[in-house]
Amino acid sequence: MMKNDLEAQLLKNGGTVDLTLVESLGYDEFSRCLLAEVKAGGRVAALFGVPGEGKNESLELFALIARDRSAQIAVYRTEVGASFPSLALSCPQVHLFEREIAEQYGVTPTDHPWLKPVRFHRVWQGETDVWGRPLDTHPRPGDMEFYRVEGEGVHEVAVGPVHAGIIEPGHFRFQCYGEKVMHLEISLGYQHRGIEPMLLAGPHPFTMAQMETTAGDTTIGHGLAYCQVIEALSGCVVPERAQSIRAMALELERLANHVGDIGALAGDIGFLPTASFCGRLRGDYLNLSAALCGSRFGRGLVRPGGVLFDLDVTLTNTVLTRIDEIEGNTLGALNLFFDEPSVLGRLEGAGRVSRSVAEDLGLVGVAAKACGVPRDSRFFHPTGVYRQLFDEMITEETGDAMARAHLRLREIVVSIDLLRRIGTSLPAGPVKVPVGPLKANTLAVSLVEGWRGEVVHVGITDAGGRLRRYKIVDPSFHNWSGLAMALRDEQISDFPLCNKSFGLSYCGFDL
Amino acid sequence: MWRVISERFQQGFRTGKFPLEEPKLPPRFRGLPRFDGECPSGCRACEQLCPFGACAVREGKMVIDLGRCLFCADCPACPQGRITFGNDYRLAVRRRQDLLYSGAAYPLAEPLEPARLKLFGRSLKLRQVSAGGCNACEADCNVLGTLVFDLGRFGIQFVASPRHADGILLTGPVTENMRSAVLDTYEAVPGPKVVIAVGACGVNGGPFIHSSETNQGLDTLLPVDLYIPGCPPQPYTILDGLLRLLGRR
Ligand code: SF4
Ligand code: SF4
Numbered sequence: 028m029m030k031n032d033l034e035a036q037l038l039k040n041g042g043t044v045d046l047t048l049v050e051s052l053g054y055d056e057f058s059r060c061l062l063a064e065v066k067a068g069g070r071v072a073a074l075f076g077v078p079g080e081g082k083n084e085s086l087e088l089f090a091l092i093a094r095d096r097s098a099q100i101a102v103y104r105t106e107v108g109a110s111f112p113s114l115a116l117s118c119p120q121v122h123l124f125e126r127e128i129a130e131q132y133g134v135t136p137t138d139h140p141w142l143k144p145v146r147f148h149r150v151w152q153g154e155t156d157v158w159g160r161p162l163d164t165h166p167r168p169g170d171m172e173f174y175r176v177e178g179e180g181v182h183e184v185a186v187g188p189v190h191a192g193i194i195e196p197g198h199f200r201f202q203c204y205g206e207k208v209m210h211l212e213i214s215l216g217y218q219h220r221g222i223e224p225m226l227l228a229g230p231h232p233f234t235m236a237q238m239e240t241t242a243g244d245t246t247i248g249h250g251l252a253y254c255q256v257i258e259a260l261s262g263c264v265v266p267e268r269a270q271s272i273r274a275m276a277l278e279l280e281r282l283a284n285h286v287g288d289i290g291a292l293a294g295d296i297g298f299l300p301t302a303s304f305c306g307r308l309r310g311d312y313l314n315l316s317a318a319l320c321g322s323r324f325g326r327g328l329v330r331p332g333g334v335l336f337d338l339d340v341t342l343t344n345t346v347l348t349r350i351d352e353i354e355g356n357t358l359g360a361l362n363l364f365f366d367e368p369s370v371l372g373r374l375e376g377a378g379r380v381s382r383s384v385a386e387d388l389g390l391v392g393v394a395a396k397a398c399g400v401p402r403d404s405r406f407f408h409p410t411g412v413y414r415q416l417f418d419e420m421i422t423e424e425t426g427d428a429m430a431r432a433h434l435r436l437r438e439i440v441v442s443i444d445l446l447r448r449i450g451t452s453l454p455a456g457p458v459k460v461p462v463g464p465l466k467a468n469t470l471a472v473s474l475v476e477g478w479r480g481e482v483v484h485v486g487i488t489d490a491g492g493r494l495r496r497y498k499i500v501d502p503s504f505h506n507w508s509g510l511a512m513a514l515r516d517e518q519i520s521d522f523p524l525c526n527k528s529f530g531l532s533y534c535g536f537d538l
Numbered sequence: 539m540w541r542v543i544s545e546r547f548q549q550g551f552r553t554g555k556f557p558l559e560e561p562k563l564p565p566r567f568r569g570l571p572r573f574d575g576e577c578p579s580g581c582r583a584c585e586q587l588c589p590f591g592a593c594a595v596r597e598g599k600m601v602i603d604l605g606r607c608l609f610c611a612d613c614p615a616c617p618q619g620r621i622t623f624g625n626d627y628r629l630a631v632r633r634r635q636d637l638l639y640s641g642a643a644y645p646l647a648e649p650l651e652p653a654r655l656k657l658f659g660r661s662l663k664l665r666q667v668s669a670g671g672c673n674a675c676e677a678d679c680n681v682l683g684t685l686v687f688d689l690g691r692f693g694i695q696f697v698a699s700p701r702h703a704d705g706i707l708l709t710g711p712v713t714e715n716m717r718s719a720v721l722d723t724y725e726a727v728p729g730p731k732v733v734i735a736v737g738a739c740g741v742n743g744g745p746f747i748h749s750s751e752t753n754q755g756l757d758t759l760l761p762v763d764l765y766i767p768g769c770p771p772q773p774y775t776i777l778d779g780l781l782r783l784l785g786r787r
Contacts, residue, residue, distance in 0.1 A: 147715055220752050225746075240746075318564045323772075336566065
């Protein structure tokens with residue numbers, strides 16, 4: 028008989044569950060539950076391996092399923108041996124999670140349709156490399172079998188890791204027929220710094236800085252997700268004023284990046300007025316973050332227990348006045364862009380992703396919402412001020428570069444409004460409280476809607492209250508697959524435009 | 539077209555006056571550290587307390603290695619509270635040891651030696667290589683191209699190919715997975731060339747100094763001509779460093 032919903036352990040965003048209460052299911056049961064959850068509208072927010080404690084090299088898998096409609100996260104757990112049957116064919120959104128587990132722990136998801144390395148590092152435990160790579164040397168990035176199309180007139184284009192321009196490294200392989208892209212394969216891992224393994228036995232004194240630099244453009248998003256895990260594990264209640272300041276910082280981060288991304292798109296299209304206005308306006312938003320905490324990227328603002336910097340009346344007013352000043356320029360620069368027929372001509376229909384592909388691949392954030400798929404943890408799993416203040420989740424329908432760009436424009440409007448509402452109703456009180464020791468044998472989960480989409484952090488403690496496993500899922504983890512699908516049947520020359528319309532992180536993916 | 543022109547007037551003229559005028563940085567900006575008071579005799583607490591190994595006590599004096607320092611807002615290093623961060627954004631130096639700072643005059647970067655200065659002083663083309671890190675340093679290099687900073691007016695430009703470049707500007711700690719690409723890019727730049735390390739990562743590994751997947755910065759691999767510390771450095775810190783290297787400040 029299948030387990031019904033009631034038997035799963037359910038958490039809220041920012042909640043914890045005692046590990047001993049999470050029953051370990053047989054793998055068949057585990058996979059049935061996972062597939063049933065997804066069928067019922069659940070999303071695989073995280074699926075990852077957790078090594079057994081003690082010497083034997085057993086491995087458990089944990090699945091966290093976000094049930095958006097009921098604002099809950101269901102936790103499932105199973106133990107696997109040297110291999111386990113892949114679920115990727117029936118549930119494509121786990122495809123990359125399974126590859127990741129294979130690379131990290133040397134276990135094989137059998138019958139995985141696309142079993143390739145993800146980040147090109149050595150296996151974390153045991154003596155098995157799933158791809159048979161030698162264990163005594165570091166794997167070579169990009170060393171894998173690429174998908175190939177053969178035939179007359181078919182050619183392959185390989186780009187990267189080092190690209191033209193100031194951007195992060197990644198490798199892209201196109202299978203083309205003439206100008207037309209039949210298939211794009213994306214191979215990353217160049218930015219891999221091994222952040223998850225460094226968290227073991229943590230938190231360490233260096234951990235907060237690493238969380239803030241997991242993806243530097245999402246300093247607040249990742250920093251906040253981490254703090255919420257630590258706060259959940261220690262049972263700390265963050266003061267309301269700190270929650271408000273955190274939300275302001277999160278929205279400023281969204282504004283800076285959305286404005287910057289539209290500027291970058293304008294640059295690619297060759298519509299230089301908006302490109303240059305937005306380049307500067309992005310800086311104006313970053314400078315507001317710097318006014319809050321001294322760092323344009325929000326470094327040093329968010330800490331477990333609250334925030335390090337308060338806003339006095341003068342600073343609050345400065346921020347609000349400045350927002351009023353740059354709002355007009357922002358909308359002016361953006362409307363110029365979206366009213367230009369030649370711009371629309373480039374964006375419309377480019378890099379289209381269908382709603383069903385977006386759902387199957389588990390896309391999140393901007394990429395999902397642009398396809399009409401409602402995904403926003405501020406709306407479905409709100410914490411802090413978002414509980415009262417956020418009710419305007421935006422979606423677009425067409426799933427193309429236009430939708431991704433236009434969605435950002437509309438989110439910019441909402442974020443400016445949010446900033447104002449939060450800034451004019453800052454609750455009184457402290458901005459930071461002390462954080463106690465972490466509960467032992469506990470799992471905590473935190474979802475934060477970063478500007479790209481949902482940032483998921485999961486922490487699991489051992490008997491001594493140290494981190495035994497820490498899992499990070501950046502929105503780019505899901506969304507790079509969306510970009511690969513968007514390129515199908517496109518002109519290869521549209522790649523830069525499509526790529527920018529997704530605006531994904533390399534280091535956030537590579538961790 | 540008219541809308542573009544009218545919007546252009548709405549947006550105003552925004553290029554900063556740097557370097558004629560000093561930039562206005564926010565009061566909470568953390569630049570060159572200051573040391574208040576003296577270390578109690580025998581105290582070496584900071585050597586243990588800085589998570590990035592940036593602090594040491596030498597001959598009774600605290601020394602901060604700005605190449606390792608992340609300018610943390612909650613710097614836990616000194617229990618006496620001796621360390622505070624000031625507003626001086628100028629931090630670039632020419633030699634690694636110049637980043638060991640103990641409160642004396644800060645040895646800001648000197649210009650390139652005459653041979654290279656003659657070649658690059660009025661036109662420097664850089665190939666940026668991103669090698670790990672968090673992409674914030676890259677963002678702060680990119681921003682130099684916007685009209686506020688307008689890097690081009692100083693004859694400095696980021697170019698797409700190492701073959702067209704006079705040097706490389708590296709960010710990130712150099713992950714194992716980027717090591718050979720960094721070396722290849724360096725090789726591809728025709729000599730004589732310059733090498734610039736931007737950010738704590740590029741200088742010494744930054745927040746990832748303890749990682750087994752990264753190297754500890756660029757000078758473990760290549761000779762570096764200019765070190766620009768910070769996590770990330772303020773864009774003006776980078777710009778100031780570049781101008782000093784070219785003898786323009
Ligand atoms: S600011 Fe951070 S890196 Fe610098 S000395 Fe203090 S703790 Fe170390
Ligand atoms: S130095 Fe800091 S800001 Fe620069 S790449 Fe490294 S982590 Fe990011």
